Amino acid sequence: MPRQAALPKCPNCAEPVESGDLFCGACGQDLSVATAPPQDHPTLTMTGPAAPGDGVDWPAPEPPGPPPSAHLPTDLPGTDSADMPLPGHQPGPGQSAGEGVRFDRPSEPDEYPLQAPDPRLAAGTAGPGDPGEPAQVCVACRAGRVDDDGYCENCGHAQPRERDHVERETGPVAAVSDRGLRHHRNEDAFSVGHTSLPDGTPAVMAIVCDGVSSATRPDDASLAASQVAGDSLLAALPRGTHPQQAMHEAIVAAAQAVNALAEEPATAREHSPHQNAPACTIVGAVVTPGLLVVGWVGDSRVYWVPTDRGAPPARLTEDDSWAAQMVAAGLMSEAEAYADERAHAITGWLGADAYELEPHTASFKPDRPGAVVVCTDGLWNYAETAEEMSEIVPPDATAHPLHCARVLLGHALDGGGHDNVTVAVLPFPAPPHGAGSA
Template sequence: AVSSAALPDGSPAVIAIVCDGVSSATRPDEASAAASAAANEVLLAALPRGTHPQQAMHEAIVAAAEAVNVLADPPGQSGDQEPAHRAQNAPACTIVGAVVVSGLLVIGWVGDSRAYWVPDDRTGPPARLTEDDSWAAQMVAAGLMNEAEAYADERAHAITGWLGADSYELEPHTASFKPERPGVVVVCTDGLWNYAESPQEMARVLPPDAAGRPLRAAQVLVGHALDGGGHDNVTVALLPFAVPRHGAGSDRA
């Protein structure tokens, strides 16, 4: 989902939500569609009311999870049935979202879909703004493997967080940033970042005019993944980010 809204003061807010179905789950396409639609709807309602974008993002992910949970209910039954029954191969997906508003960039996610930051002038360092809910990330965080070893393992992409009735306790991640220069936010599935994993690789692949031509730049990124093998579905959204010249900072939750 890509959409726009206006804050109470009339300033614009731009939204991008990307979801990726869990291949081992039933109806993962429906899970992704339900999650992205629900998250987008919440953000479009909350931001014009004056809800802080980071809080709105948290609420959006919770709503997305509820929308996916409902898909586990057989027709004619409610979500009150036994959790074990509902959780059998339940529809599931990841989610990552970004909101650009008034010099503020807000990110939210569950799973291993990612958001990257690439400054327009390429003089500042690019950055990955999300931290995967995955086996590899857990191994690195625990100090049991370095990043190269973890991502070379066949278990690397096993996710430890997702939206779905069979998920563990939902823990939406959110972060807010105030970059000090204009740039582009890349919101994508692992079908793209498998072929441009590091922020530096993503910056190299992203066309220099991405801020002015985001749709074409998104097409270039998809083409890069397909040319590399395209072994997974590839979804990407780009949000240009123009900011006033004041200091940088971030808040995480």
């Protein structure tokens, strides 16, 4: 499991331990005693003083139902974490573990060039043996017929898929997803939307998921997770659920959707007793007129880029990765952690074989307008720090989110496009209804 692998860790110091260990060799923790998981609460802070309020009179949280699992909290207060430090904001030796995380990809095949569709397809020419149905002719050899799995029966070339490049703009939020220049398919997915809160004020949301390539059906996992999480948010927010609680519930629902994929029978092409269950990462953001909420599991990120470029940008998420975990726990220096062969293994994901589900959420009250960038590592590998991301975000990002998303995609492709690239752009504060892009 090249990206999905993660060693069991000590619940006290996060030092890796073997499955049969009774005590942690680093701190002596008794591993036979289960410790309570940390509460899901805001972990990072926005640069600048918090606003006095978010402008919405939130109703009391709904009575929690049966918890989805024993380790998942159900009562999530909405706080702004104003007293927590922002990791990675101070450069130099004291820089936090979050900054500097890069996922170097294993060797990929040569570029799979996308070719123009065969003109016979547009003409609706019927293929042999399929009278009355449009022909599906290979874009590579222009002679072979394409089978139901999307491969040419003559040369075996994989055909361009519908998800190779996807764009969507709805109201003031937009997203773009692209398979990049090296992968044979796009294993990312996204969901964007806008709705109204109980008092009529607007809210916009974006969910971005990155399929774990070492798992089975990563594209199905990311698609299921993004759709279910997006639908969950758009249903919960109008009911008055606090955005932070709604984000937590959306991630839990997405995890359950990905888990369900593992119960489906595998196709002949995918069947193998050694393949991992479908898996993906998830990251999302909800923006209201006065509140910004983020949630994530994995290594996809959310960046804050203020419209006033004189103000500092920020990264609002902390990667679930082995190296970041070791540095944050003070067990290794950054150089030592990233030199380790386990450095780029993710320690959190959605999937039936995940060690445990630990959704992270955080709530912020920015004191100025700005753009919220939600993306997979296919983008941030080419703009890793908040400052680098700020440099490539267009000045008019909040007014033209789709244009901004396209610009960011272009930056990743120009940088090499070694991975799938997905990016969503939301404005803060959420504009009044009808004020976003058409």
